[in-house]
Amino acid sequence: MHEQTLLEQAQALQDGEVSSVELTQFYLNRIQAHDESLNSFVTVTGAQALAQAEAADRARSASEAGPLTGVPLAHKDIFCTRGVRTTCGSRMLDNFVSPYDATVVERLQAAGMVMLGKTNMDEFAMGSSNENSYYGPVHNPWDSERVPGGSSGGSAAAVAARLAPAATATDTGGSIRQPATFCGVTGLKPTYGRVSRFGMVAYASSLDQGGMLGVSAEDCAALLGTMAGFDSRDSTSVDHPVPDYQKELKQPVDGLSLGLPKEFFDDRLDARIRASVEEAVAAWEGQGAQLVEISLPNLPLATPAYYVIASAECSSNLARYDGVRYGHRCADPEDLEDLFCRSREEGFGAEVRRRIMIGTYALSAGYREAYYDQARRVRQLIRRDFQQAFEKVDAIAAPVSPVLPFRLGEKTQDPVAMYLIDCYTIPVNLAGLPGLSLPARPVDGLPTGVQLIGNYFDEARLLGLGAAWQRETDWHRQVPPGFA
Amino acid sequence: MDLTAETVRGIAKLARLRPNPEEEQRLIQDLSAILEFFAQLSEAEVDGIEPMAHPLEVDQRMREDEVTEPDRREDYQEIAPDAREGLYRVPAVLDSD
Numbered sequence: 001m002h003e004q005t006l007l008e009q010a011q012a013l014q015d016g017e018v019s020s021v022e023l024t025q026f027y028l029n030r031i032q033a034h035d036e037s038l039n040s041f042v043t044v045t046g047a048q049a050l051a052q053a054e055a056a057d058r059a060r061s062a063s064e065a066g067p068l069t070g071v072p073l074a075h076k077d078i079f080c081t082r083g084v085r086t087t088c089g090s091r092m093l094d095n096f097v098s099p100y101d102a103t104v105v106e107r108l109q110a111a112g113m114v115m116l117g118k119t120n121m122d123e124f125a126m127g128s129s130n131e132n133s134y135y136g137p138v139h140n141p142w143d144s145e146r147v148p149g150g151s152s153g154g155s156a157a158a159v160a161a162r163l164a165p166a167a168t169a170t171d172t173g174g175s176i177r178q179p180a181t182f183c184g185v186t187g188l189k190p191t192y193g194r195v196s197r198f199g200m201v202a203y204a205s206s207l208d209q210g211g212m213l214g215v216s217a218e219d220c221a222a223l224l225g226t227m228a229g230f231d232s233r234d235s236t237s238v239d240h241p242v243p244d245y246q247k248e249l250k251q252p253v254d255g256l257s258l259g260l261p262k263e264f265f266d267d268r269l270d271a272r273i274r275a276s277v278e279e280a281v282a283a284w285e286g287q288g289a290q291l292v293e294i295s296l297p298n299l300p301l302a303t304p305a306y307y308v309i310a311s312a313e314c315s316s317n318l319a320r321y322d323g324v325r326y327g328h329r330c331a332d333p334e335d336l337e338d339l340f341c342r343s344r345e346e347g348f349g350a351e352v353r354r355r356i357m358i359g360t361y362a363l364s365a366g367y368r369e370a371y372y373d374q375a376r377r378v379r380q381l382i383r384r385d386f387q388q389a390f391e392k393v394d395a396i397a398a399p400v401s402p403v404l405p406f407r408l409g410e411k412t413q414d415p416v417a418m419y420l421i422d423c424y425t426i427p428v429n430l431a432g433l434p435g436l437s438l439p440a441r442p443v444d445g446l447p448t449g450v451q452l453i454g455n456y457f458d459e460a461r462l463l464g465l466g467a468a469w470q471r472e473t474d475w476h477r478q479v480p481p482g483f484a
Numbered sequence: 485m486d487l488t489a490e491t492v493r494g495i496a497k498l499a500r501l502r503p504n505p506e507e508e509q510r511l512i513q514d515l516s517a518i519l520e521f522f523a524q525l526s527e528a529e530v531d532g533i534e535p536m537a538h539p540l541e542v543d544q545r546m547r548e549d550e551v552t553e554p555d556r557r558e559d560y561q562e563i564a565p566d567a568r569e570g571l572y573r574v575p576a577v578l579d580s581d
Contacts, residue, residue, distance in 0.1 A: 099559040192539045206538065235545055236538065304522050315499060322500075324572050329565035335575050341502040353501055357492075357511060358518050360499040371522060376535030378528045383536060415514055416521045432539020456540065 020070030069112030092347030102199025120154030149179030174425025177437035181449030192432030193238035196231035217466030248460035254288030259393030315359030
């Protein structure tokens with residue numbers, strides 16, 4: 001049953017081959033059997049899941065079921081869930097039970113989907129390896145000594161090991177696409193403003209975007225159709241019509257132009273990953289796409305610009321954790337200042353404190369112009385590079401990560417080296433564009449991936465190219481050996 | 485560029501953090517390396533370029549000045565570390581004398 005895609009399971013539910021309670025219990029059993037070694041879940045909501053599944057089965061008997069009713073999924077522990085704790089991978093929120101649901105959670109629940117639990121992640125979504133979680137690292141299902149990527153490492157590992165048919169995730173600088181490629185699953189970061197950020201714990205608000213990880217591009221399309229859309233509770237949500245993604249992704253590849261930016265195929269890229277990416281590109285060419293060499297000249301400055309902006313916004317966003325209204329509070333504070341400082345020092349992990357510090361510095365008097373404003377100007381240049389590229393091409397193909405999944409502990413001592421891993425995903429967040437990560441030919445048993453970048457609100461085109469590639473290949477269908 | 489211990493302490497104060505001496509040393513090293521990494525931004529030619537705020541150049545949206553949320557004070561205070569009678573409790577802010 002776990003080898004099916006989410007849409008195949010939805011069909012099986014519709015055909016009465018399985019009930020939601022059976023399907024949900026099946027996944028809860030898999031989580032119980034396998035997650036001790038992966039650590040992909042922070043919280044498993046077994047009782048609630050079965051209650052939701054029973055409700056879904058009742059809705060189906062009453063002919064009130066929608067296309068996704070009764071299908072289980074997991075939520076990244078960054079999305080607020082009323083009555084179920086939301087930790088964001090942090091000691092700061094270890095005891096936090098949100099009084100409301102995130103819009104994403106609300107919409108998927110309204111569609112009848114069943115929540116299996118909340119997945120592990122880098123603390124406050126800051127990290128590229130899932131080693132920054134207060135709840136311990138997540139292990140890559142393809143090789144338990146390697147990282148699953150981050151920050152949505154728990155969601156990616158859970159979907160790869162088929163402990164959930166799909167999972168929500170978020171992407172500020174690559175946190176959906178990079179773990180997708182490290183774990184061999186499909187991941188979509190939509191256009192900035194496409195999916196509501198309401199109830200999604202904020203890290204860097206001008207970059208954060210919710211999306212999903214699934215087995216196939218078609219599964220992602222089905223979820224996006226439910227998650228996307230205007231939300232008055234998110235001031236940066238964009239009022240733009242939501243197309244029927246599942247229908248639109250059937251558009252032919254023939255006649256599309258696909259840009260290959262030379263800055264993405266530079267000497268940082270592992271030659272074996274390059275070969276996997278080129279194989280995917282050749283497949284699209286074989287389906288009638290026209291390949292165009294392009295250049296995005298300001299790309300080399302994307303990573304430093306991103307870390308200035310993200311750190312600055314994080315220092316401002318995380319100022320809300322004060323030990324007063326919710327979250328961790330230190331014991332026996334001497335005075336108010338002591339309460340603030342010790343609660344924060346104890347509640348935040350090392351990487352979060354590092355980013356708060358660097359962001360505070362970049363925004364402080366005398367440095368704002370040189371760092372924050374300069375970075376936002378570079379960001380403008382990068383967006384223009386992409387806009388010019390999209391005058392010539394319909395989509396851009398690129399690698400997702402320059403390196404294969406690395407070993408746990410390999411890069412934890414050098415923050416800058418860790419930051420550079422995101423060099424191919426970050427530019428997409430800076431410009432606010434949609435990006436899709438698709439599994440490609442593995443290297444030595446480790447997953448690799450190819451990234452498609454689209455113009456604003458062009459998710460359907462990316463998903464269509466992804467579905468066309470997945471009809472010809474079965475990399476996305478492969479399950480790690482220990483989880484077959 | 486190498487940050488001094490004094491600068492790191494100043495930033496920590498602004499950020500309401502309190503690193504211990506060992507961490508302070510680590511931060512001097514890490515933050516200096518990160519700032520060195522940021523230094524390449526000064527090479528960018530940005531004359532006449534406006535700093536970017538929103539990817540889609542959307543203006544801040546206005547809404548009607550109407551109450552849309554119910555009063556759920558008790559729900560929100562239930563998760564506070566120390567709240568009583570509708571108030572958040574913190575150590576005394578004013579001297580008693």
